[in-house]
Amino acid sequence: MLVNRLLKISKIQFQKLIAYWSIPTVKAMCVVNSENRRKQQWRHKMGPINFERVRVDLSEKRENKEKPNQAKMFVATRNGLKRKTLDVETQVFIVS
Secondary structure, three states: HHHOOOOOOOOHHHEEEEEHOOHHHHHHHHHOOOOHHHHOOOOOOOOOOHHHHHHHHHHOOOOOOOOOOOHHHHHHHHHHOOOOOHHHHHHHHHHO
16 A cells, blocks of 8 residues: 555655554545535535635625525535636526
C-alpha cells in the first residue's frame, strides 16, 4: 500500500492512516458513508463555499435585496462556480 501513497504524504502519516482505516468501527462508518453518498441526488457543486455566502451574493444582485427562494438557491448551488455543464438528471429536474 505504501507504493500508492501521494508523495506529499509522509510515510509515517500514511502508515497511521492505513492503521486507522483498518479499525472495524471506522470500516463500518466508511461503508455507511459511501452508501449514503450513493443515495444522494443532485449534489451541489460549490465546494467549500458556504450556502449563506451564496444566498448573500444572490440577494445583493437583486434590486430589492430580497433573499432568493429555495428554487433559485438550488439552481445556483448546482451550477457551481465554474458553470460547468450539469449532469442530465439535474438539468431535467431544474427545467421541470
